Amino acid sequence: MVLAQILLNGILLGGLYGLMALGMALVWGVLNIVNLAHGALIMLGGYVVYYIFVFTGLDPFAAIAVAMVIMFGVGFLLQYGLLNLIVRSALLNTLLITFGLDVVITYLAQFLFTADFRTINPSYAGANFSAFGLTVPGIRFAAFVVAIALAAALWWLLNRRPLGLAIRATSQNLVAARLYGVDPRILYAVTFGIGTALAGAAGGLYGMIANLTPYIGASLTAKSFVIAIIGGLTNPFNVILGGIVVGIAESLATLYFGATYSDVVSFGLLVLVLVVRPTRTLRAA
Amino acid sequence: MKNSIVALAAAAAFASSVGLARADNVITLGASVQLTGSSANTGRYYRDAYGLTIAKINEAGGIKVGGKTYKLALKILDNQSDVNLSVRQYVQLITSDKVNFLLGPFASNFALSDSSIAEKYQIPMVQGGGASTQIYTRHYKYIFGTLPAADDYYASTIEMFGKLQPKPETVALVAADDSFDVSVAKGTRERLKAAHMKIAVDATYREGNSDFSSILTQIKAANVDAILWSGHETEALNFIRQMKSLNVNPKDYYGFTVGVPTEDFRKALGKDANYAFGMTSWLPSATLKDRWFGDALGFAKAYKAKFGYDPDYHAASGAADVETFAVALEKAGSLNPKAVRDAIAKINFSSLYALHTKYGENGQIILPQIVVQIQDGKLVPIYSDQFLNKPQYPVPPWNKRG
Numbered sequence: 001m002v003l004a005q006i007l008l009n010g011i012l013l014g015g016l017y018g019l020m021a022l023g024m025a026l027v028w029g030v031l032n033i034v035n036l037a038h039g040a041l042i043m044l045g046g047y048v049v050y051y052i053f054v055f056t057g058l059d060p061f062a063a064i065a066v067a068m069v070i071m072f073g074v075g076f077l078l079q080y081g082l083l084n085l086i087v088r089s090a091l092l093n094t095l096l097i098t099f100g101l102d103v104v105i106t107y108l109a110q111f112l113f114t115a116d117f118r119t120i121n122p123s124y125a126g127a128n129f130s131a132f133g134l135t136v137p138g139i140r141f142a143a144f145v146v147a148i149a150l151a152a153a154l155w156w157l158l159n160r161r162p163l164g165l166a167i168r169a170t171s172q173n174l175v176a177a178r179l180y181g182v183d184p185r186i187l188y189a190v191t192f193g194i195g196t197a198l199a200g201a202a203g204g205l206y207g208m209i210a211n212l213t214p215y216i217g218a219s220l221t222a223k224s225f226v227i228a229i230i231g232g233l234t235n236p237f238n239v240i241l242g243g244i245v246v247g248i249a250e251s252l253a254t255l256y257f258g259a260t261y262s263d264v265v266s267f268g269l270l271v272l273v274l275v276v277r278p279t280r281t282l283r284a285a
Numbered sequence: 286m287k288n289s290i291v292a293l294a295a296a297a298a299f300a301s302s303v304g305l306a307r308a309d310n311v312i313t314l315g316a317s318v319q320l321t322g323s324s325a326n327t328g329r330y331y332r333d334a335y336g337l338t339i340a341k342i343n344e345a346g347g348i349k350v351g352g353k354t355y356k357l358a359l360k361i362l363d364n365q366s367d368v369n370l371s372v373r374q375y376v377q378l379i380t381s382d383k384v385n386f387l388l389g390p391f392a393s394n395f396a397l398s399d400s401s402i403a404e405k406y407q408i409p410m411v412q413g414g415g416a417s418t419q420i421y422t423r424h425y426k427y428i429f430g431t432l433p434a435a436d437d438y439y440a441s442t443i444e445m446f447g448k449l450q451p452k453p454e455t456v457a458l459v460a461a462d463d464s465f466d467v468s469v470a471k472g473t474r475e476r477l478k479a480a481h482m483k484i485a486v487d488a489t490y491r492e493g494n495s496d497f498s499s500i501l502t503q504i505k506a507a508n509v510d511a512i513l514w515s516g517h518e519t520e521a522l523n524f525i526r527q528m529k530s531l532n533v534n535p536k537d538y539y540g541f542t543v544g545v546p547t548e549d550f551r552k553a554l555g556k557d558a559n560y561a562f563g564m565t566s567w568l569p570s571a572t573l574k575d576r577w578f579g580d581a582l583g584f585a586k587a588y589k590a591k592f593g594y595d596p597d598y599h600a601a602s603g604a605a606d607v608e609t610f611a612v613a614l615e616k617a618g619s620l621n622p623k624a625v626r627d628a629i630a631k632i633n634f635s636s637l638y639a640l641h642t643k644y645g646e647n648g649q650i651i652l653p654q655i656v657v658q659i660q661d662g663k664l665v666p667i668y669s670d671q672f673l674n675k676p677q678y679p680v681p682p683w684n685k686r687g
Contacts, residue, residue, distance in 0.1 A: 002506045009498035009531075107321065115325035117519050119526065119553045126529030126557065126683065135505075137498075137530035209530075210495040210523045211553065215323040215366070219493065254499035259490035260462050 005134050006251045012137070014247025015144030016209070018240030020202040020220055021227035022151060023195035029233030030171040030191050031079075031087055036098040038199055039221030040105035043214060045071050045200025046207035047109065050118050060120050061142065064204040068197040075196025080189040087188055102217060109214035120207035143205040147243075150201060151236040154194070158236070167191050226270045245269065312350075312620065313358045314339070314610060315384030317374035317399065319391050322366025323493070326549065327518065327599055328391045331414060333592045334603030335359055335388055341577045341587070348611050351618040357611070360384050364395070371395050375402040385620060386410075388606050391599065393417035393435065393465035400428040409626040411609045413602030417468040421647040427622075429609065429629050429644050431602040433566050433652040435465050436472025438542050439513055441654045442564065443476045445668040446511070446538075449678060453510035453537045457486035459500060459524070461516040466492075469515040469542055485509050492517070497524050501533045511538035518544040522553050529557055534682040538562060546597045546657055546664060559661065560680040564654040567598035567638055568666055575637035577608070584637040605638035 024038040035041075045067055052063035078101070079087075086093045119125075127138040158164035170177040170187050178184065206212070206220075223246070231242025246266045253265035316335060319328030339357045342348065347356040360382055364371035371390055378384045379402065387403050389396050389412020396415025403410035404425045416432035446453050456477055460470035470489070477484055485507040488500045501524075504512060512535045514524060521544035528539070544550040545563020554561075573581035584604060588596040609629060614620070617628035633643035645651055656668040658676055666673045 002502055005502045005505075006499050009502060013496055013498065110321055110325065115321070115329070116549060117326060117522055117553050119522065121526075121553070121555060121557075126526065128530055128532050135532050137527075139530060209526070211519050213323065213326070213519060215325075216495075250496070251499045254490075255503070259488060259494055259497075259500055261491075262494070262496075263491060 001133060003255070004132075006255050007248060008134050008136065009140075010248035010251030011244055012140040012144045012247070013251065014244030015147040015240060016140070016202065016205055016243070017223060017227055017247050018231070018243025019143075019147035019150060019198065019205065021224040021231065021243055022147075022154065022236055022239050023198035023202070024221075024224040025228040025231065025233045025236075025239045026154065026198070027192055027195040028228060030167055031083075031188055032091070033083060033087065033094045033098065033192075034091065034225075035195070036095060036221055037101035037105055037217075038098075038195075038224050039217030039219065040102045040109075041071070041075070041196050041199040041217075042203040042206065042220050042224075043109060043212065043217045044074070044105060045196075045203030046120070046212040046216075047113055047118070047203070048200060049204030050120050050207055050212060053120055053122070060122050060204060060208055061146070064146070064201050067200045067204055071200030072193040072197040074193075075199075076189045076193035078196070079192035080185065083192060084185050084188055102221070106214050106217055113214060115213060115215075118207065118212040120204065120212070122208070125208060139205075139208045143209065146201065146205060147240055150198060151240045154198070154236040157194075163190070223266070226266050229270055230273050310347075310353070310355050311358050312348075312355045312386070312610075312614065313360055313382075313384040314386050314388050314607065315360045315362075315375075315378035315382060316388035317362045317364045317371045317378065317390055319366045319395075320361075320363035322364075323519075324366040324391055324517075328366070330597065330599035331388075331391055331603040332361055333588065334596065334600040335361065335607055337588060337591055338577070338604040338607040342607070342611050345577055348615055350614050350620060355614075357607070359388075364390060368395050368398050372398050372402060375399050379406045379408055384408075386610055386622070386625065388412065388603070388610075389414050389430070391415075392463075393420060393468070394463050396420050396428075396430070397464050400425060403427045407626075408622050409610075409629055411606040411629065413606045414599065415465065417464040418472075418649075419464050419468060421649045425648070427626055429648045431605045431609070431638060431642070431650050432598075433654065434472070434649055435468035436475075438469050438515070438564060438654055439473040439540075440476060441668060441670070442513070442540055442562070442656050443473075443480050443482075444670070445656055445672075446482070447480065448672070449537070449676070451510075451537060451679065453482065455483045455485045455507070455509045455511070457488070457504040457507060457509045457512045457535070458484050459486070459488045459490065459497075459504075459512065459514045459516075461492045461494070461520065462489050463492045466515045466542075473513055473515070490516070490520075492520075494520060495523050497527045498531060501527055501531050504535070505531065505533045508536070510536045511540070513540055515542040518547065518550065521545075522550065525554060525557060525561065529683050532683060535680070537679040539680065540564070540656070545659060548595050548597075551659060551662060551664075556662075556686070558659045559686070560659065560677055562656060562658045562667070562676075564656055565598045566652045566654055567601040568655060568657075569596075569601075573637050573640060574635045575608075576634075578604075578637050581637040601638045605636045605642055608634075608636050608638075609642065 048067040231239035250262040387410035391414035393415035413431040416435040460466040540562035546565040569585035578584040613628040617624040636642040
């Protein structure tokens with residue numbers, strides 16, 4: 001029963017991990033930007049949800065929808081005003097600029113929000129229910145469902161809607177897309193905006209499970225990076241699956257080796273994937 | 286790269302200087318503290334306590350050393366919660382900024398590394414942020430500390446267990462893997478063994494961990510009487526929230542080394558903070574007489590008035606560090622680092638922090654931890670060497686709380 005509960009914990013945690021990585025994978029796959037500020041954007045999204053919840057009393061899940069709109073705007077402006085300058089340049093340039101962005105966002109967050117711990121703590125935050133003798137934490141379950149729903153929405157957008165087809169077309173053949181009347185600057189900004197909105201949703205859900213501080217970004221970027229590599233950059237469901245694999249691996253590592261080694265296992269998985277299936281991973285990246 | 290870029294900006298932004306020029310009548314205390322980064326929430330206690338205490342001493346006319354009156358000054362740098370930067374900044378404080386003496390950073394792993402700089406340059410450091418016994422077992426001569434030994438943090442709790450009904454028999458011990466928490470866990474294991482209590486779960490987690498679900502599942506399966514937890518405040522908050530969401534209910538007790546005494550903890554958890562036990566080496570009390578603040582209550586009042594939040598033991602400990610230098614300098618009658626170091630080793634004075642502010646042979650203060658509990662949103666002292674108030678015990682399960 002302990003093993004079953006720990007597997008369940010891992011799966012639920014993995015869903016959230018997958019959602020965290022979804023935005024990074026999209027931006028990386030389409031724009032070829034390895035966004036080192038992704039974790040900082042997750043953190044920012046968490047604070048947006050926190051303040052909407054605290055000041056308006058809006059339910060955090062509804063606040064996430066509002067935060068996604070706000071974060072879309074933030075992402076759109078960042079890409080349009082800043083990242084479009086380096087979008088087709090060498091990878092090192094994108095790493096440098098997003099690294100700088102991460103530092104700026106983090107320290108701006110400390111300045112604006114202070115280093116106090118914040119928790120998005122609705123009255124039902126600790127609620128749980130039993131299923132097959134296991135305890136299912138309500139918020140984690142809801143976060144898992146939201147993650148799957150957003151992955152499905154992203155898949156639908158990319159594969160079934162004109163906007164998504166334009167995004168993919170621009171990614172695959174810029175000249176041909178232009179000939180069909182696509183403005184790549186706007187499309188890149190929309191893509192980054194969608195990635196940032198997904199990061200915002202992940203931040204809101206993260207804030208309901210763990211504490212928000214301005215400094216959570218770096219570790220979330222690292223986690224998202226691992227999952228994006230494991231899940232690949234093309235299919236949103238694979239990214240969620242990658243998150244679940246990492247979530248289960250970390251939970252089992254805690255059970256069998258101790259919680260000190262959970263990160264070793266997730267980064268070990270990254271190395272394993274790169275060794276076993278480098279062609280697939282590199283092609284996707 | 287990141288550190289060096291931010292270091293330049295932060296050093297410019299946060300370097301606080303009060304009379305930094307090496308004027309004849311100024312004694313400068315230097316410190317590298319977490320003003321930004323993951324530990325900034327606690328680092329602020331030290332920045333604020335150092336500044337307030339120095340201002341108070343100067344308001345009272347300063348200190349007399351060898352017949353001459355001096356004012357104190359503070360040079361404080363932001364280590365961004367980066368221990369490597371902290372070490373470099375202490376070297377800078379000594380060699381470039383030429384401060385006279387050193388105050389400490391927050392946290393044991395920082396104090397452990399930074400104290401080596403104090404020892405190397407033979408400049409006394411009094412620090413109130415590190416409790417790990419590892420800091421004091423290297424036979425260093427120039428490091429003194431105002432937090433009691435981490436090994437003993439759960440001593441009063443385990444002593445109290447013997448007087449509670451029902452008496453907890455099985456315990457889950459959960460600790461982070463940093464210097465302070467390793468010391469706490471080591472000392473606690475020994476004390477639990479001596480008290481003939483069984484450790485049913487003994488888990489160590491990575492510092493900064495935010496997911497405790499696997500550990501909590503093991504605790505739930507072991508059906509323990511008590512959980513004794515050691516780590517950092519943000520981790521404590523996550524642990525409690527996840528305890529509730531996974532419906533983990535120890536039969537009698539759960540206690541934390543940090544977090545419980547702070548206002549932040551109660552604010553962040555709301556009603557879920559109730560029943561949590563914790564500990565503190567300091568509570569504001571009129572019995573703790575102080576030369577500059579009148580007493581500990583006077584300090585707490587002045588601190589709250591100036592900074593807008595309540596001080597906890599970190600702040601009181603930081604204030605005692607400054608006062609230690611003030612008293613020791615007057616006793617030494619000299620600014621010579623060795624003379625001041627020898628004076629610190631011998632002092633014994635009443636401060637806002639401890640009735641007997643004095644240091645053991647290894648340089649660490651000896652103070653008992655007071656067991657505290659949050660009852661209806663208020664922090665209540667429960668036990669030191671006897672019961673101070675009635676504990677709400679055993680703690681009710683999550684689904685039986687109002």
